[in-house]
Amino acid sequence: MALVHKLLNGTCILRKCPKPSVASYPFLGTRFADYCSSSLQKPAPVPGKASSQRKTEGDLQGHHQRDVALDITCPEEKPEVSFDKAIKDELKNHFWRLKDDIVNRWIGPEGRPLHEVLLEQARVVWKFRGKEDLDKWIVTSDKTIGGRSEAFLKMGKNNQSALLYGTLSSDTPQDGESSRSGYCAMISRIPRGPFERKRSYDWSQFNTLYLRVRGDGRPWMVNIREDTDIIQRKNQMYSYFMFTRGGPYWQDVKIPFSKFFFSNQGRIRDAQYQLLLDKFWRLGSPRSRCLHIWCLVSVHFLACSQPPSCCILMAEREQVLVFLLIKALIPS
């Protein structure tokens, strides 16, 4: 089955982003555990979709190396192409969001009362329950620079997770400049307000990134980028490694924000700075440095939390040097 995957937000199809229901509950310490356990329940399979799922798995296993065009649309969804309707819907959507913005301002930060925001212990930021959740992510690979890697993102089984899969190829593009190649990544979209104003996440009351993933046993990286208004900070980001176990069981990965190390243009800086949590823009999870192989990771949800045991403010320089050593020793 051909999959809808978007690198750029150029479609006329509008989907309303559902508000996270978990975020409306106070004291998320106990609620969060309930949420995690409830996600393990299998919903009843929808007849008709089972055959398409099996067909998808067959395609996945017997997938041959071929170039896949980026603008293939799923035959099940045929987007309506109507310019007038699209303009009207866009305007209506933006003014509706502006109204929500103004009304939510009276309620409190992010549309919730202040005491709820202050007492929050954990928040699920991204979860994968439907195709609209996939639209919040961009999948990219070195295909954009002329490489041969491919990556796709689709809903996993039972619509409870997302599956990032594809092929990594270290064949360098023949442009005379690149000496190394081979990466794929899923990157979150920048949050937008009404009229496409850029927003940022404020995670200042949390100190840990919490992911539930089921990987392929290979190391991945988690990158965080802050709101960058000026061009000098365009290539700066904070990174950390995520070592996946592989296997059939979900893996809970908790990364304190203090562990993230600062890098510029892909090089780790000698001077390390604290990751300031009030202006998050993007979260990305790339995988690179492989030969021609498959890569696969399932993501159940991504959240941020505030475990009481975590008190460190920033990565120490020695930690960064230890990670450099580990990276050199692990065979790619």
Add this chain to the structure above:
Amino acid sequence: MNPLIFTTILMTVLLGTMIVMMSSHWLMIWIGFEMNLLAIIPILMKKYNPRTMEASTKYFLTQATASMLLMMAIIINLMHSGQWTIMKVFNPTASIIMTSALAMKLGLTPFHFWVPEVTQGISLTSGLILLTWQKLAPMSILYQISPSINLNILLTMAVLSILVGGWGGLNQTQLRKIMAYSSIAHMGWMTAVLAYNPTLTMLNMLIYIMMTLTMFMLFIHSSSTTTLSLSHTWNKTPLTTTLILITLLSMGGLPPLSGFMPKWMIIQELTKNSSIILPTLMAIMALLNLYFYMRLTYSTSLTMFPSTNNMKMKWQFETKRITLLPPLIVMSSLLLPLTPMLSILD
């Protein structure tokens, strides 16, 4: 930073402001602004990280633009009046450009966008200097050219600043941004009365500087930059919690605290000049500021927020001793009975 170099830079900041306030030659005023700007940049970047670099860059770009506009207004004024001395600016174009330049320096609407971003990106001490000392120089020039400023533009900027300052601060959880929006609103009050009675502008400036100094010093004392960390001060210093309550209410303009004095005087002056709607609007919009101050007070002083193990971090650091804090707290809360003495300002 090397203490000698830091002292030199700080002295340059002070000298720049003094030159602006005491000069009668437009070129010297411009030089004073530039000295002040160039010297404040290393102070803003004292605790270096990419965010402070971004904030300093934004501050430099906006202030440099304002200085360019100011120079353009000075030259237009020179072309029309033929002299460099500060006096009434006769040319309306020069007056409007100069007002815009000074509004940009002060952070008045619609040139206010840099204030929260820059204040949020720098340390508390640098933010303290930015929101207090850096307002003196442009306000002194506004005071001197007040007879020639277009009243419509001035009052529009003032009312919009009060509105934006109240509206923008509503949903903030970062304390520095709250103080930045508070600064925008207070600048609005100061400029609203500038055309009617400039002395009250100076009074408002003095009271505002005292209250802002007090608030920032309380934040530095408790090492708080977010509402959540401020709400945990009851755990370590309960007395500071009470003082935060009093100072915030004073900033909100509640009697019988000092912050009520400038608002009362300004409203009285405006009504004396047959302006009824304007002070009514200003008083209503000041309620927005009061709302977010009250919300901050509620979470800090009126409730005991549950503290987590993260709060043990605060106990690891020694409590900072700030010498000027007690007299500042007294002055920012108990000066209202001295209101009859305001006649000495005339």
